[in-house]
Amino acid sequence: MTRVSATEFKNNIGAFSDAAMNEPVIITSHQRDRLVLMSADEYRRLTGTQNGISPEIELLMEQRLEKHRNTIIELANR
Structure with missing residues (x-):
């Protein structure tokens, strides 16, 4: 070193x-x-990060994106 x-x-x-x-x-x-x-x-x-994002933050982002995705699908089906 x-x-x-x-x-x-x-x-x-x-x-x-x-x-x-x-x-x-x-x-x-x-x-x-x-x-x-x-x-x-x-x-x-x-x-243990990828692109500077910790696995915990990445999981939280995925969860929030999924929630928004479901909301958009629900609105589209009305």
């Missing part, structure tokens, strides 16, 4: 962004780990 200072990261953001596509990059400040840069795919894998 790559570990860099915030200044080093700022000065070479492109290189470290590319590196983060293969493995997390830890960004430090005053010798303390502060941030972790990782690919969006790895973030989604770790959080």
Whole structure:
């Protein structure tokens, strides 16, 4: 895993962004780990989200869409 200072990261953001596509990059400040840069795919894998939406929110959206779909069908049948 790559570990860099915030200044080093700022000065070479492109290189470290590319590196983060293969493995997390830890960004430090005053010798303390502060941030972790990782690919969006790895973030989604770790959080179990798809397109940044958690499974719980996705289920809630599907339920609400189904309710609206049923309302539209009911109105169309009148």
